[in-house]
Amino acid sequence: MVKATKAEKKIAYDTKLCQHIDEYTQILVVAADNVGSTQLQNIRKGLRGDSVVLMGKNTMMKRSVRIHSENTGNTSILNLLPLLQGNVGLIFTKGDLKEVSEEVAKYKVGAPARVGLVAPIDVVVQPGNTGLDPSQTSFFQVLNIPTKINKGTVEIITPVELIKQGDKVGSSEAALLAKLGIRPFSYGLVVQSVYDNGSVFSPEVLDLTEDQLVEKFASGISMVTSLALAVSYPTLAAAPHMFINAYKNALAIAVATEYTFPQAEKVKEFLKDPSKFAVAVAAVSADAGGGAAPAAAKVEEKKEESDEEDYDGGFGLFDEE
Numbered sequence: 001m002v003k004a005t006k007a008e009k010k011i012a013y014d015t016k017l018c019q020h021i022d023e024y025t026q027i028l029v030v031a032a033d034n035v036g037s038t039q040l041q042n043i044r045k046g047l048r049g050d051s052v053v054l055m056g057k058n059t060m061m062k063r064s065v066r067i068h069s070e071n072t073g074n075t076s077i078l079n080l081l082p083l084l085q086g087n088v089g090l091i092f093t094k095g096d097l098k099e100v101s102e103e104v105a106k107y108k109v110g111a112p113a114r115v116g117l118v119a120p121i122d123v124v125v126q127p128g129n130t131g132l133d134p135s136q137t138s139f140f141q142v143l144n145i146p147t148k149i150n151k152g153t154v155e156i157i158t159p160v161e162l163i164k165q166g167d168k169v170g171s172s173e174a175a176l177l178a179k180l181g182i183r184p185f186s187y188g189l190v191v192q193s194v195y196d197n198g199s200v201f202s203p204e205v206l207d208l209t210e211d212q213l214v215e216k217f218a219s220g221i222s223m224v225t226s227l228a229l230a231v232s233y234p235t236l237a238a239a240p241h242m243f244i245n246a247y248k249n250a251l252a253i254a255v256a257t258e259y260t261f262p263q264a265e266k267v268k269e270f271l272k273d274p275s276k277f278a279v280a281v282a283a284v285s286a287d288a289g290g291g292a293a294p295a296a297a298k299v300e301e302k303k304e305e306s307d308e309e310d311y312d313g314g315f316g317l318f319d320e321e
Helices: 006-023 037-047 058-072 075-083 097-106 134-142 171-180 203-207 210-231 239-256 262-272 274-289 292-310
Strands: 026-031 051-054 088-093 109-111 123-125 147-150 153-156 160-163 185-187 190-196 199-201
Touching (some): 026 075, 026 097, 134 153, 134 171, 190 203, 210 239, 239 262
Antiparallel strands (some): 026 190, 109 185, 147 153, 190 199
């Protein structure tokens, strides 16, 4: 079999990437730091069906995206270019973005702390028996870890923050964790950005619930309404408030002048004769409390009947033998 040249490989890669861009409208940009080939193969198997994982050099991916944009006129795909930084890959999918992201997160593999590696998390060694013989105490002394000898083995007394997030792993820390059999780090594909039909957004958006979306939408509507009322610009959200404010203004003019309209007549009657307002309030209160009074009377009547039945004059007529 004849081995393909570099130029032929580039052409084949361009064709594959352009084909995926035409076929899929959703793309996850994932970081692939410290991800092995076997782990990547398992991820491909897990996503098989509605998603495709494509890795490659950033320069080749950027070149293919530009070529596709020039050939098809699809300028929105150029939004991918700023995202192709570092050791990244692309996941083309037709499925639900959140489900695909959760599926990718399942394939994480534990890894030891290697010398010179930047720690992605804090590493804390918990107290307890290490199973190491007393000759290994030099590792703990170098790292200022308080220990004691218990039943012929080294025991850590208190929790110790061995490595902080963002620090490089030293040779002593790596050797100690290896002796303790601790694999503190886990690596896998990490979703950095989401591309959907030309729009690019953070993966945190995928974690938003319906309640959070409704809350944010209501907050936006409130801000639009406040702005529209402040500048007297009619919008659908501000229209009810504008009508009410206009009615209040017209009512104030009618009350202060001889001008009137049907909705203001009753208010003007109340102002001329306040006793009518008191009668109206009393009628409303009576309607609201009318249902509660008969119920209370029935309860009181039932209670009196019960007291009469239970009272036997002190002669023990109702006592059981």
